[in-house]
Amino acid sequence: MKKAARLKGKKEFDTVFTEGRSWANNFVVLRAVPNGAGVNRYGIVAGRRLGGAVVRNKAKRRLRAAVSKIAVGEGWDIVLVARKAAADTDYHTLEKATKDLFARARLLGEDKRAE
Numbered sequence: 001m002k003k004a005a006r007l008k009g010k011k012e013f014d015t016v017f018t019e020g021r022s023w024a025n026n027f028v029v030l031r032a033v034p035n036g037a038g039v040n041r042y043g044i045v046a047g048r049r050l051g052g053a054v055v056r057n058k059a060k061r062r063l064r065a066a067v068s069k070i071a072v073g074e075g076w077d078i079v080l081v082a083r084k085a086a087a088d089t090d091y092h093t094l095e096k097a098t099k100d101l102f103a104r105a106r107l108l109g110e111d112k113r114a115e
Contacts (some may be wrong), residue, residue: 002051003040003043004039005041005042006041006042006043007041007042007043007077007079008051010039012043012077013043013045013079015033015077016031016033016078016079017031017079018042019033019098020032020033020077020079021033021092021105023101023104023105024083024101025068025100025101025112026083026097027049027082027083027085027086027089027093027094027097027098028063028080028081028082028086028097028098028101029080029081029083030079030080030081030098030101030102030105031078031080031081032076032077032078032079032105032107033076033077034075034077035075035076035077036075036078037075038074038075039074039075039077039110040072040074040075040078041076041077041078042078042079042080043065043077043078043079043080044060044063044064044067044080044082044083045054045059045079045081046059046079046081046082046086047082049084049096050082050083050084050086050087051087053073054093055087056082056087057110058087059082059087060082061087062091062095063080063082063086063098065091065095066091066094066095066098067080069095070098070102070108071097071109072102072107072108072109073107073108073109074109076107078107080094080098080108080115096108106114112115
């Protein structure tokens with residue numbers, strides 16, 4: 001994920017949390033708000049209740065990898081919050097759960113990559 005595609009700072013995260021809509025499953029909470037720009041920006045959060053630093057970083061890496069494989073429509077600020085179950089599951093389950101959330105939120109765009 002490029003630096004331009006990241007949410008930075010408390011103010012940007014707070015905007016998504018206060019103004020955005022929310023969708024959730026057992027593994028991930030997705031919050032999204034339109035940003036009016038032609039680019040998506042992502043923030044990934046793993047709180048301390050998830051586990052130690054190693055566990056939190058592993059969950060964030062897996063979510064980042066899952067998001068990179070999903071074609072999302074343009075113009076959104078998106079925050080993904082890892083839940084406790086995300087630390088105990090395998091990558092493929094987490095990827096499927098994340099893709100299902102994007103589909104429920106109707107944020108999927110055209111697939112630009114040939115798979």
